[in-house]
Amino acid sequence: xxxxxxxxxxxxxxxxxxxxxxxxxxxxxxxxxxxxxxxxxxxxxxxxxxxxxxxxxxxxxxxxxxxxxxxxxxxxxxxxxxxxxxxxxxxxxxxxxxxxxxxxxxxxxxxxxxxxxxxxxxxxxxxxxxxxxxxxxx
Numbered sequence: 001x002x003x004x005x006x007x008x009x010x011x012x013x014x015x016x017x018x019x020x021x022x023x024x025x026x027x028x029x030x031x032x033x034x035x036x037x038x039x040x041x042x043x044x045x046x047x048x049x050x051x052x053x054x055x056x057x058x059x060x061x062x063x064x065x066x067x068x069x070x071x072x073x074x075x076x077x078x079x080x081x082x083x084x085x086x087x088x089x090x091x092x093x094x095x096x097x098x099x100x101x102x103x104x105x106x107x108x109x110x111x112x113x114x115x116x117x118x119x120x121x122x123x124x125x126x127x128x129x130x131x132x133x134x135x136x137x138x
Contacts (some may be wrong), residue, residue: 025106033080033125034117043081043126045111056132059107063099066134071098075106083112083123096134104132135138 036042043057047054065071082090090108092101108130117126 023060026090027033033121033127035127036117039117039119039124039126040121043085043128045119046114050138053112056107059110060103060132062134063103066098069098071096071100073100074131074136075101075104076129076131077137078127079108081114081116081126081128083125085116085123087114089127093129096107100132100134102104 010035025109046054074094075092075096076094078091078093079087079131087108090105092105095101118124
């Protein structure tokens with residue numbers, strides 16, 4: 001059995017709409033962190049969304065535990081694109097277990113530098129959420 005997965009293009013990168021505060025070190029508010037709907041220009045993965053989809057497709061290894069248990073669902077990972085385009089602060093904010101959460105975060109950590117988000121013509125840290133859908137089998 002081999003699982004198929006995809007990134008839900010209809011739900012691609014979007015800002016968090018939950019009641020949540022941007023926090024920095026020691027839980028203090030991070031006034032330099034923006035959600036995607038707060039920036040003038042959104043961060044861009046090199047090559048665009050098709051390249052992002054291909055990147056995940058080429059790097060995801062479905063955990064054997066997920067295959068054995070036929071675990072399916074959507075893992076939502078959040079991460080920050082820094083002013084330099086680096087990926088940081090990766091977390092699974094909605095988990096499905098069986099190793100899928102860790103695998104989605106592992107692949108996110110492999111992402112190359114992005115073009116950073118812009119606010120007032122300056123690069124800024126931008127928080128994004130990406131759904132990674134593990135589904136089906138063949």
